[in-house]
Amino acid sequence: MGHWIYLIVPICLYLMFFVVPIVWTFWLSLHSWNGISRDMKWVGGGNFMTLFLQPRFHHAVVNNIAWLIFYLLAPSGLGLLLAVILDRGIRFEGFFRIVFFLPFTVPAVAVAAIWRWMYEPTNGLITTVLNTVGLGGWAQNWLGDPNIVTFSLMGSVLWWTTGFAFLVFFAGLRNIPVECIEAAQIEGATPWQIFWRVTFPLLWPSTIIVLGLAAIDAMRVFDIIWATTMGGPAYASEVMATQMYEIAFGRLEMGRASAIAVYLLVIAGVLIMPYITYMSRRVADSEDS
Amino acid sequence: MSKRTGFLGALLLGTALTFGSTAMAEEAELWHFFSSGSEAEGLEALMAVTNGINSDQPITSRVFPGNILEMRRAIQTSLMGGNPPAAYGSGFGYELKIFADAGHLRPLDDVWERIRGDEIFPEGVKRVTMVDGHPMGIPFDLSLINNIFFNKKVLEDNGVEVPTDWDSLVAACDALRDAGVQPLANAGGPYWSMYNFYPALISTVGVDGYYALADGSMSFDSPEFREALDLFRNTLVSCYAENWSGKSWTQSGDDLVNGDVGMFMMGMWLGGYMRQAGFEPEVDFDFFPAPGTENLAIFQMDLFAIPAGTGPATEAGVAFAEAAASTAAQAAFTVPKGSIAPNLEVDPSIYDAVGAKASAELKNAEAVLPNLVFMLPTNLGTELGVQLERFAIDPSEETENEMITTLEALRVELQAENAFVKW
Structure with missing residues (x-):
């Protein structure tokens, strides 16, 4: 019994800063409230129904799913590729390790500022380079065209976050016992076979970390979008988190914004939690075997 | 240190922190x-x-x-x-x-x-x-937000007179475009296209109509509002530079300074920005009131x-x-x-x-008009800005109809809540 006393403080903190805000957010989502007035009006499930029928909300959900696919494939895949290339013992390995990881240390707002200039459609770096190499026809209105703005943002996030996946995979590769690779080589396996049959399965714990965090990042993506486009132009790059912020503080509809938060929690729970559970089980299985 | 001393120390520290934070407040x-x-x-x-x-x-x-x-x-x-x-x-x-x-x-x-x-x-x-x-x-x-800034050298080099009405504005845009200069800058975001829309709105509905939109008594599906959108489409929107929606207002300001565009309708802070860039007022740049707002000041x-x-x-x-x-x-x-x-x-x-x-x-203005967005209920003001940006990017009939449906539904909802104010 005595040991439980030591848990009182963390439990209280957990309840106060985790459970209570969730319950309070759900309570708010059942009301109409501008966040300033002292009166809240009960609307029941009205906020949820309004969002459910609103094309703007559907668009944000679709964008979140696009971000999920992107996060799982692009930074993770590129990070793995860079880690494998560097693991082969090329020259200036230390230099490249720093170069690959450096963007990840830059704050989101600075990344947004950098890429706003990179993507400037007339004199930005990307358009200028394309014009210089004779590919000016490929230049786009990167952040101003509603059809491509999300892909442009993904480009900046790829530059920003690949370093993390690279670092985790690189550390994982360095921890693989050399004997396993050597045994496969003696057995006559090709480098391709060695990667898929030996290296990649042994990288599983690293993969789970990278993909698990990527999935979580996809659901909570906010700062880079808000700082670059504020969800625009005309809602085109909006995700649920930016929509929630805009509705809460741009329109002072705290109830509806809370309903988005509840939806986000549920969707993240439905999409992400089964995946994390499944992956964790796979790690346990691979360790057992 | 005894237990009691430690406890007293913690108490003193806590008290100091508490009083410290109170002093901050x-x-x-x-x-x-x-x-x-x-x-x-x-x-x-x-x-x-x-x-x-x-x-x-x-x-x-x-x-x-x-x-x-x-x-x-x-x-x-x-x-x-x-x-x-x-x-x-x-x-x-x-x-x-x-x-x-x-x-x-x-x-x-x-x-x-x-x-x-x-x-x-x-x-x-x-x-x-x-x-x-x-x-x-x-x-x-x-x-003031109803003025159009211009790069004097660009207009002079291309023989373009400072516009005085809607027709001469469109003619100036055509002349600049023919000379290979983008005519009019704009910037992405929910505010700038809305500010650009006000002259078209006032030219159509007048000062009273402007206030009527602010107090919710004019509907968005009225013929007058559609007429204002038509005027906006055929004048400023038709003049906008390529890719304007992908630029911030400072980037578009740089385009004006660099002579990549001839004109830019923006608030007076653009003048401050251009001065910081080394541009001399009245020597390198100047402004003229947007057509329809010659005797007005929208602020x-x-x-x-x-x-x-x-x-x-x-x-x-x-x-x-x-x-x-x-x-x-x-x-x-x-x-x-x-x-x-x-x-x-x-x-x-x-x-x-x-x-x-x-x-x-x-x-000297006959009427000094506040920025419409701040007279509307917050939700409607924000939505109007977003919808006008969307319209300026794609001024098609389809966008216009969707925009009017969205705004009118919101106006009716807010009117039922008695949310409008007669300023």
């Missing part, structure tokens, strides 16, 4: 979002003046980078925590009304009387500073509001607001920023040529 602070450039310079100068006037009640500033949205979030949170600042930078109209209706603002009738607010501020300014007949803020910074404005409360911090806030209305304080802020003072007693000779011209426009 008692400090009189001004919260604002003027984080950089000429605006930050202006605020620093203004505070030097106000703290000079109120040397016994000095106030310190805290910046919240971003825009009014971030400011709103900070104030909202501070009010929930019961620890608002002594004063903060606010928008006007509906922005004041939301906080005033909840009893969070201190009415400034006493300050207004002392500064002779009814005499020193124009009628349009007064209309959106009052909530239910009480002044809820002190205006300190005003920018964007900043005020200082004082949260309700009692105690030394509130008193310091009130003293600060009073000092901020002085001609010296208003001049200190507006000259570096490149805007003009709402206080009409400020000597126009302090401004550069462009500022003096704008100041004369404000004084």
